[in-house]
Amino acid sequence: MSKLILIPEEELVGMMVSAVQDVFTTMLSMQVDLDRHESSMTSEESVPPAYNSNNPMIAANVGFSGKIYGMVYLCMEASLALKLTQQLLGMGELEPSDHEMVNDALGELANMTVGGFKNQLSHKGYSCQLTIPSILRGTNFSVESTSQSQRETFYFDTEGNAFVADLFIRLGD
Amino acid sequence: MSKKCLTVDDSKAVRMIVKKAFTDFDLEICEGTNGVEGLAAASKENPDLILLDITMPVMDGIEMLTKLKADNSLKHIPVIMLTAEAGKETVLKIAKIGIRDYIVKPFSEETLIEKVGRVIDLRPISETQEKRRKLTDPLNIMLVEDKPAIAEQFRTGFSYPSWKVNVVSSTGEAIDTAQETQQDVVIISLSLPHDSGIELFRILRSNPRHKYTPIFALIVKTDTHEQARAQDTGFTNIVTKPVDFHELETKIANAANLDTSEKYFMFDKDYLLISLPENPSNHSINEVNGFLREKITKAVDNGFRKVVVDVHTLEALNMNVVKFMLDAMKYCQELTLKCYVVGNERIDQEAKAFEESKGWKVFTSVEAALET
Numbered sequence: 368m369s370k371l372i373l374i375p376e377e378e379l380v381g382m383m384v385s386a387v388q389d390v391f392t393t394m395l396s397m398q399v400d401l402d403r404h405e406s407s408m409t410s411e412e413s414v415p416p417a418y419n420s421n422n423p424m425i426a427a428n429v430g431f432s433g434k435i436y437g438m439v440y441l442c443m444e445a446s447l448a449l450k451l452t453q454q455l456l457g458m459g460e461l462e463p464s465d466h467e468m469v470n471d472a473l474g475e476l477a478n479m480t481v482g483g484f485k486n487q488l489s490h491k492g493y494s495c496q497l498t499i500p501s502i503l504r505g506t507n508f509s510v511e512s513t514s515q516s517q518r519e520t521f522y523f524d525t526e527g528n529a530f531v532a533d534l535f536i537r538l539g540d
Numbered sequence: 541m542s543k544k545c546l547t548v549d550d551s552k553a554v555r556m557i558v559k560k561a562f563t564d565f566d567l568e569i570c571e572g573t574n575g576v577e578g579l580a581a582a583s584k585e586n587p588d589l590i591l592l593d594i595t596m597p598v599m600d601g602i603e604m605l606t607k608l609k610a611d612n613s614l615k616h617i618p619v620i621m622l623t624a625e626a627g628k629e630t631v632l633k634i635a636k637i638g639i640r641d642y643i644v645k646p647f648s649e650e651t652l653i654e655k656v657g658r659v660i661d662l663r664p665i666s667e668t669q670e671k672r673r674k675l676t677d678p679l680n681i682m683l684v685e686d687k688p689a690i691a692e693q694f695r696t697g698f699s700y701p702s703w704k705v706n707v708v709s710s711t712g713e714a715i716d717t718a719q720e721t722q723q724d725v726v727i728i729s730l731s732l733p734h735d736s737g738i739e740l741f742r743i744l745r746s747n748p749r750h751k752y753t754p755i756f757a758l759i760v761k762t763d764t765h766e767q768a769r770a771q772d773t774g775f776t777n778i779v780t781k782p783v784d785f786h787e788l789e790t791k792i793a794n795a796a797n798l799d800t801s802e803k804y805f806m807f808d809k810d811y812l813l814i815s816l817p818e819n820p821s822n823h824s825i826n827e828v829n830g831f832l833r834e835k836i837t838k839a840v841d842n843g844f845r846k847v848v849v850d851v852h853t854l855e856a857l858n859m860n861v862v863k864f865m866l867d868a869m870k871y872c873q874e875l876t877l878k879c880y881v882v883g884n885e886r887i888d889q890e891a892k893a894f895e896e897s898k899g900w901k902v903f904t905s906v907e908a909a910l911e912t
Binding site: 389390393394452455456457468471472474475478479481482483485486489490494495496497498499 | 550551552553554556557560594595596597623624625626627628629630644645646647648
């Protein structure tokens with residue numbers, strides 16, 4: 368499988384893991400570990416969901432564009448998203464129906480994570496800018512890529528809860 | 541007057557985190573959710589500092605910063621970027637427009653406070669509260685001392701049960717404790733190993749959170765050299781061992797700006813009672829005198845007609861006490877209040893020895909005075 372991005376896989380994994388861990392330890396005071404990592408190339412077909420669950424899911428995504436294009440989806444069960452929101456804001460119990468607050472907090476966590484990752488790309492000569500975060504909610508959704516890109520899926524665990532950082536990346540035109 | 545900080549970020553979560561970080565400080569936080577709102581708020585609120593995100597809808601942070609610096613009435617406002625966008629090109633571009641600092645998300649509360657504290661004078665909210673705390677209000681005192689016996693003396697030595705003494709035995713523990721809970725007073729033993737007491741003082745003082753916290757040095761009474769060194773270092777005050785807790789309470793009350801008037805003044809049903817301790821120092825007399833006019837005026841406002849000055853526990857009536865009582869009588873007379881002196885036979889005899897007090901009628905109890 369030929370990669371589009373000329374960054375060694377180990378380095379790319381290290382960049383994403385450090386970006387995620389930096390956000391979780393600094394903003395949430397939570398331990399996070401990488402369980403496993405998968406690498407693939409997408410075609411123009413839809414991509415299977417990285418995370419299957421019958422429970423309500425939430426995915427916060429932030430993109431970056433410039434010399435390199437990409438999108439990162441932070442995908443997790445809504446219950447974990449609620450817990451992270453409470454932890455981030457130092458709040459007591461939040462109502463699961465408080466979507467606005469959870470969306471905003473998850474969007475910001477994704478922004479910080481992707482920002483950390485993207486800043487490392489910039490230091491390697493791939494300068495690019497971040498996009499504004501957006502949120503997906505549902506129980507079973509997949510992602511479609513309009514052009515072939517490199518997909519790196521990172522399966523994380525934080526204090527017994529699983530979540531995924533799904534990276535789609537390709538070089539600029 | 542409170543300082544004002546404008547936080548411009550499209551994320552409500554970030555704005556909430558910023559607000560929460562400064563709850564212990566006298567800092568008003570106003571908000572904008574994008575560059576357009578940020579510029580409008582900057583014009584309206586004239587903040588002392590702007591915390592600015594970059595990636596925002598409608599108008600991003602770079603455009604807002606450019607417009608801000610092009611506006612003569614706004615360009616003086618210092619800006620700290622608070623953003624996840626830290627690519628080299630972006631940072632250089634922003635630096636050219638003109639900013640005071642750059643905080644990259646994710647960020648810790650301590651970093652935020654430290655960097656904001658470098659730009660504006662952050663004062664703890666307790667210092668600026670209009671209503672002063674009373675002696676009997678809760679007070680957090682951190683003692684940094686590695687000798688258990690002395691630590692135990694501090695735990696039990698204060699006469700106010702609401703004063704909580706947190707004992708820690710190392711500088712690391714002290715820094716963590718001070719970070720977790722805002723301390724009203726810190727007492728550092730200078731007999732800690734490796735001169736770490738002085739080092740701890742410097743670390744705490746360099747943190748905006750503890751910039752104005754009273755920090756006392758705890759030193760052996762005979763070690764004058766160490767006392768001089770503590771003064772030169774900038775400690776707020778010195779506590780000598782063996783510790784006189786009565787004296788220490790007074791020092792703490794002064795340093796923490798506590799309202800000590802309740803030691804001397806009490807408003808009862810329809811009269812104001814002023815009590816002097818058995819052996820008042822010049823400091824005590826000055827302290828009670830400082831409250832005198834305010835309290836007597838308050839008695840009038842409350843509709844009271846009588847003031848009782850109780851000196852029956854006095855060991856000896858001296859000229860300082862007599863002068864204080866003459867002041868009390870003068871203020872009462874000005875406000876048409878009746879002033880009574882309560883003492884005992886000895887006080888009555890001593891009063892007759894002074895020209896200024898020889899005509900005083902000294903009652904033997906508060907009840908007897910009030911019956912007249």
